[in-house]
Amino acid sequence: MTTTPIRLGIVGCGAVTRISHLRALAALPEYEVRYLCDKNLEVARAANREFGLNAKVTTDFNDMSGEIDAAIVCAWPSHHFPITMGLLKMGVDVLCEKPITTTSSDAIELAEAATRSQRIVAVGQWCRCLKISWILRRLLSLEFVGQIQAVTAEFGDELSWPMATGAYFDRKQTGGGVMFDAGIHVLDLIVWMFGELHQITYRDDSFGGMEANGILSGVIKSGDREIPCRVAASWTHALFNGVRIVGTEGEIHLRFANRDYITVVKQVAGEPMVLRIGEEGCDMPFRSGSPQQALLEDFAFAVGSRRAPVTAVDSAILPLKILEMAYTLRRPLEQPWVTSWGNQP
Amino acid sequence: MTYSKILVTGATGFIGSRLCEKLALQYRLPYRALVHNFSKAVRIARLGAEMAPGDLNNPAHLEAAVSGCDAVVHLAFGSAAKAEENLLAACRSAKIKRFVHVSSMAVYGPSPSLECTHERTAKIGRYSEPYSDAKVRAEKTIQRAINNGLPGIILRPTVVYGPYSPFVISIVRDARAGNVTLLDDGRGVCNAVYVDDVCDAIYAALSDDRALGQAVVINGDHAINWRDFNLTFANMISPRPQIANFSTEEARAFWQTKKPSFRSNLAAVKKLLRSSSFQDQLETVPAFRSAIRWSKKSLKGVLSADRISALAGPAARRPNQTLPLVPNPGRIVREDFRLEFSNELAKSLLNWTPCIDFARGAELTRTWLEYSGMLGPSTRGERL
Numbered sequence: 001m002t003t004t005p006i007r008l009g010i011v012g013c014g015a016v017t018r019i020s021h022l023r024a025l026a027a028l029p030e031y032e033v034r035y036l037c038d039k040n041l042e043v044a045r046a047a048n049r050e051f052g053l054n055a056k057v058t059t060d061f062n063d064m065s066g067e068i069d070a071a072i073v074c075a076w077p078s079h080h081f082p083i084t085m086g087l088l089k090m091g092v093d094v095l096c097e098k099p100i101t102t103t104s105s106d107a108i109e110l111a112e113a114a115t116r117s118q119r120i121v122a123v124g125q126w127c128r129c130l131k132i133s134w135i136l137r138r139l140l141s142l143e144f145v146g147q148i149q150a151v152t153a154e155f156g157d158e159l160s161w162p163m164a165t166g167a168y169f170d171r172k173q174t175g176g177g178v179m180f181d182a183g184i185h186v187l188d189l190i191v192w193m194f195g196e197l198h199q200i201t202y203r204d205d206s207f208g209g210m211e212a213n214g215i216l217s218g219v220i221k222s223g224d225r226e227i228p229c230r231v232a233a234s235w236t237h238a239l240f241n242g243v244r245i246v247g248t249e250g251e252i253h254l255r256f257a258n259r260d261y262i263t264v265v266k267q268v269a270g271e272p273m274v275l276r277i278g279e280e281g282c283d284m285p286f287r288s289g290s291p292q293q294a295l296l297e298d299f300a301f302a303v304g305s306r307r308a309p310v311t312a313v314d315s316a317i318l319p320l321k322i323l324e325m326a327y328t329l330r331r332p333l334e335q336p337w338v339t340s341w342g343n344q345p
Numbered sequence: 346m347t348y349s350k351i352l353v354t355g356a357t358g359f360i361g362s363r364l365c366e367k368l369a370l371q372y373r374l375p376y377r378a379l380v381h382n383f384s385k386a387v388r389i390a391r392l393g394a395e396m397a398p399g400d401l402n403n404p405a406h407l408e409a410a411v412s413g414c415d416a417v418v419h420l421a422f423g424s425a426a427k428a429e430e431n432l433l434a435a436c437r438s439a440k441i442k443r444f445v446h447v448s449s450m451a452v453y454g455p456s457p458s459l460e461c462t463h464e465r466t467a468k469i470g471r472y473s474e475p476y477s478d479a480k481v482r483a484e485k486t487i488q489r490a491i492n493n494g495l496p497g498i499i500l501r502p503t504v505v506y507g508p509y510s511p512f513v514i515s516i517v518r519d520a521r522a523g524n525v526t527l528l529d530d531g532r533g534v535c536n537a538v539y540v541d542d543v544c545d546a547i548y549a550a551l552s553d554d555r556a557l558g559q560a561v562v563i564n565g566d567h568a569i570n571w572r573d574f575n576l577t578f579a580n581m582i583s584p585r586p587q588i589a590n591f592s593t594e595e596a597r598a599f600w601q602t603k604k605p606s607f608r609s610n611l612a613a614v615k616k617l618l619r620s621s622s623f624q625d626q627l628e629t630v631p632a633f634r635s636a637i638r639w640s641k642k643s644l645k646g647v648l649s650a651d652r653i654s655a656l657a658g659p660a661a662r663r664p665n666q667t668l669p670l671v672p673n674p675g676r677i678v679r680e681d682f683r684l685e686f687s688n689e690l691a692k693s694l695l696n697w698t699p700c701i702d703f704a705r706g707a708e709l710t711r712t713w714l715e716y717s718g719m720l721g722p723s724t725r726g727e728r729l
Contacts, residue, residue, distance in 0.1 A: 161384060165398065166380065166390075166396045205391055206391050207366075208369075209389075209390050212390065337712050338366055
């Protein structure tokens, strides 16, 4: 662990940086924010003012060279690859927002560059930094609800993210719609817990634009068994927002809204018993209950100790590959209220 | 008539989003969506729609948005006094060929007289009812421009429903919360028209010249009553909710007692100051942030948990409010309604006829409600 604060630069000072990272950083003495970079200098200045920082501001991340040890990248996903590559060339460790890149081939190239340069690249997949995710992994390893029969993961709500432009809906900037934006979180969690998904099918509600609802189905292989798995994401309405595991002896519910415990419904003497299981006994590499803080805490520890972070770049490649495969297999989601015309003018 | 491009204002709203879907997928006409708040643009983003950022208060935005368009469908409802003037100025510069203004039956006020059943005898005025008066103000501005040569048509849809309808969402949410209420047993007239029929009328107004200069009511073929409208959607919830009835007089008297007073304003300010979301907002200002954090920390140090809970105010301690809740003033205006509007003028001038009756419209709406998880168990997002 470093004894002096990590000199940090942030590239991209939009909503994610202000709502998530800068708020979390305010509680972490491990960091000192030295530089704020945004293509719009006024946005960087505003972030500086809003959080009472005394960071230098710039429009060019190359200006940060030699003045920072690590950087957070919060630009549009299409810029993640060139910026992170540039930062690695400067000898800087990077925490890059999700999705790490817009293609898996770029992610592989980044992972290789990180290995070559002996730098750390972590990805903002905060679901892995929830204590309940670690509890769930432990319960699964203990076969707490018997043999797993089905896995479902959903993440969605009416989109309310503040946005100044329509770039959020530009595939060239973001790489995809809701599956790339929200779906990647739960897909990453499933892959982190279970590994590869096979026999993928995928449906979404796009009519040539960005999907606002997507459903990815596949199969998890466990020995000679095939477990059906479904991952769904929505920008239009609330979903379960968590993971549900159905086992032969009960169900496990992980809800993002309940960050302190997991709910288990287990058959005991023929009767359902509801258990709430908290964190004790779980071996987690971070203390914080806030996933954003935990993510930064883990990154700081990785930077200081030179061990791989929980969300290391190489572990973020498989979810991207699965999503890429899903997009190529796309089928339309049935929406009869959209395509039932009352008449034909 | 053919157009090189149609500008749709209010494109992210309930009718606007559906119009964009039909423009892209059914009518296959080129269009540009004027977007004020991109967070609301999810539905039209699915279509790959061309989106122009725009604020009706900003003449430069509107000029850029109208540029290259030769028709405008104006659905946006802005509180800005000059919204319509700004848009019309941009339309004049672009020499647009057709302007379809989507107004509302609200221009006849909360209690229209019998003359309002037909457009030729109907008059619009001021009613001291904010929504109606705002719609009248906008329509009068458009009508003046039409009188001065704008090739425009005004459509006055009645009670528009369908997927994403705020009316329907509100009924279903209330039903899930166990709060289904009727006014006067739901005897009021509901001039329901399915959203697709309104879009088809807009398409007809773009295509047909006979209605130029006219204001036309767009209504379904058969009015229903508010009991049928409310209960059709409320009863989609399982188990079926309990229904409570209020008389209109009772509901009006209730809201009369809730009119703002000095005391209630003071209470509202106190409530605002205590609310955590307001404090979160204030905390984004560095000077307030440190002050708020210091105050919270100090209070926790010197006060017991009970005392802090008491300071959080009655809202934090109050048990669930007793149901049912009295229908809100907006519902009273809508549902205490006695008049059935004719759609004959629209049929004759626009060569349009509504195609989706209430049973079919409700069924289509149900498929969307199921899809979006709104008919599921009472806890939000439990569906999986």
